[in-house]
Amino acid sequence: MAHTIKSLITPALFREIQEFWFLNSTPEACVISPQENVQRWFMGGEALDRECVEKFLPTLEALRKTGVTSGTEILDAVEPTEPCDWMSLLILLDQIPRNCYRGASSSVVFGEFDPLARDVARAAIEQGLPDRNPEMRWQFAFRSWFYMPLMHSEDLIDHEQALDGFRRAVTDVESLAGEHEVSPGNEHHARALRVVRGDVEAALKMAKTNLDFEQMHYDIIKKFGRYPHRNKALGREATAEEKDYLENGGHTFG
Numbered sequence: 442m443a444h445t446i447k448s449l450i451t452p453a454l455f456r457e458i459q460e461f462w463f464l465n466s467t468p469e470a471c472v473i474s475p476q477e478n479v480q481r482w483f484m485g486g487e488a489l490d491r492e493c494v495e496k497f498l499p500t501l502e503a504l505r506k507t508g509v510t511s512g513t514e515i516l517d518a519v520e521p522t523e524p525c526d527w528m529s530l531l532i533l534l535d536q537i538p539r540n541c542y543r544g545a546s547s548s549v550v551f552g553e554f555d556p557l558a559r560d561v562a563r564a565a566i567e568q569g570l571p572d573r574n575p576e577m578r579w580q581f582a583f584r585s586w587f588y589m590p591l592m593h594s595e596d597l598i599d600h601e602q603a604l605d606g607f608r609r610a611v612t613d614v615e616s617l618a619g620e621h622e623v624s625p626g627n628e629h630h631a632r633a634l635r636v637v638r639g640d641v642e643a644a645l646k647m648a649k650t651n652l653d654f655e656q657m658h659y660d661i662i663k664k665f666g667r668y669p670h671r672n673k674a675l676g677r678e679a680t681a682e683e684k685d686y687l688e689n690g691g692h693t694f695g
Contacts, residue, residue, distance in 0.1 A: 446518035455529035472636040474582040493540035512560025534558035558590035579633035600659040607652040
């Protein structure tokens with residue numbers, strides 16, 4: 442199985458994912474995501490779904506056929522070393538399945554790919570990739586993807602960790618906004634300082650929006666212990682409270 446996984450998830454695939462996900466990305470856009478990228482990621486609709494299916498569904502289906510059941514198995518097979526490779530792997534496991542498996546097939550996302558993505562995210566966070574590695578820490582457009590698998594979890598502990606991660610990102614942006622000197626020898630910090638100070642409002646909005654969305658996800662899990670909108674796809678019986686929530690405009694993200 443490890444050999445098959447390694448043949449599917451390659452450095453070339455990581456590069457393809459990064460180029461596809463971060464369209465027209467400049468060094469500055471790696472610090473603050475351009476609005477057109479944000480809209481494409483979260484409101485790309487059928488157009489983005491079609492692209493993801495065409496480019497990546499064969500890989501996802503082949504990965505399913507290997508019988509892999511943990512992110513640890515994937516990490517042991519692929520052995521990513523570069524921070525951007527870790528990020529691309531997380532996008533492959535956590536984000537792209539949401540574009541490839543819609544409706545009834547979304548159970549594949551929740552039941553198969555989400556657990557893999559969480560394992561990888563936890564391993565990356567344990568290594569300090571999003572918060573201590575300069576390449577990820579000071580490129581906020583990259584950093585947030587390490588916490589998305591925890592945002593999609595139905596375990597409150599994961600959400601507490603995600604909240605902490607997004608709070609640290611806000612603190613870093615606020616710190617940059619008030620700094621005047623660059624850390625010697627750290628090109629990523631230098632660029633982040635320049636970009637953030639060039640548009641403090643946009644930088645703070647980006648960081649605080651991520652935190653606000655995680656807080657909304659946290660609140661749902663704290664109230665229901667799960668995402669009510671997943672019940673149908675997962676064959677779960679909705680409670681009366683969940684039905685009332687969904688019928689009265691409750692959030693259906695996550």
